[in-house]
Amino acid sequence: MKLSHQHNRAFQPNKLHPPRDFDEAVRSILTVNTHLPLIVEIGAGKGKHALQYAKNFPNNTLIAIERTSNKFQAFAKLAKQHNVPNLLPIHADAIAWIVYALAPKSVDAVYLLYPNPEPHNLNQQWLNMPFFEFLLSRLKDEGEVILATNIASYMDNAQQQAKQIWQLPSQCSQVATDSARTHFEVKYLARGEICWQLNMRKPTGYITRFDNWIYQK
Numbered sequence: 262m263k264l265s266h267q268h269n270r271a272f273q274p275n276k277l278h279p280p281r282d283f284d285e286a287v288r289s290i291l292t293v294n295t296h297l298p299l300i301v302e303i304g305a306g307k308g309k310h311a312l313q314y315a316k317n318f319p320n321n322t323l324i325a326i327e328r329t330s331n332k333f334q335a336f337a338k339l340a341k342q343h344n345v346p347n348l349l350p351i352h353a354d355a356i357a358w359i360v361y362a363l364a365p366k367s368v369d370a371v372y373l374l375y376p377n378p379e380p381h382n383l384n385q386q387w388l389n390m391p392f393f394e395f396l397l398s399r400l401k402d403e404g405e406v407i408l409a410t411n412i413a414s415y416m417d418n419a420q421q422q423a424k425q426i427w428q429l430p431s432q433c434s435q436v437a438t439d440s441a442r443t444h445f446e447v448k449y450l451a452r453g454e455i456c457w458q459l460n461m462r463k464p465t466g467y468i469t470r471f472d473n474w475i476y477q478k
């Protein structure tokens with residue numbers, strides 16, 4: 262089955278440099294824990310959601326990736342204080358890190374909570390990026406991508422892209438007004454803004470151009 266996204270410009274993982282200071286210990290954790298559910302959070306900020314999630318689901322391994330140094334430092338400090346063994350805070354660009362570290366069909370769920378809105382650079386929204394096909398290749402069959410945003414146009418576009426380009430069944434819901442998963446969620450809800458969540462599912466048998474792609478040195 263050829264999906265419509267395969268007519269799009271393909272992501273080129275070979276062109277990326279490996280992430281700086283990659284911790285090889287992480288790769289061994291991933292190899293040892295293959296029987297446990299693996300969850301990835303992209304843009305984890307100061308780690309509020311990551312910490313809570315890892316505590317609530319001790320049998321899941323959570324890789325939480327944040328690119329910005331000062332946010333990551335706050336996250337790393339918090340993670341150290343709480344000593345949650347199933348949480349792996351990663352300071353990196355998530356794109357390079359995922360390409361380098363994750364095997365195809367290895368991830369159960371990806372969280373994208375309140376990504377940067379990119380109003381002037383729409384091709385940087387996650388569902389508009391060729392990288393999204395690579396991300397889908399790392400998901401297991403029936404795995405989920407969970408996106409939250411307070412920006413109506415971001416959600417409208419994501420819903421449309423999920424359906425028309427990526428052909429993913431999805432469900433949109435309003436985030437409860439007392440939800441407090443992330444710092445941005447707390448801020449937006451306190452201002453009385455509406456936040457939405459889109460749950461997208463990768464159906465069994467879904468094909469991408471990266472299903473056999475593994476990083477080779």
Ligand SMILES: C[S@@+](CC[C@H](N)C(=O)[O-])C[C@H]1O[C@@H](n2cnc3c(N)ncnc32)[C@H](O)[C@@H]1O
Pocket residue numbers: 303304305306307326327328329332353354355356374375376377443444445446
């Ligand atoms: C608007 S903030 C939201 C942070 C957090 N999820 C929250 O809701 O409080 C978006 C975050 O995504 C991070 N980010 C954006 N692109 C990223 C990338 N390619 N890799 C890792 N982090 C990224 C930014 O550094 C920023 O901290």
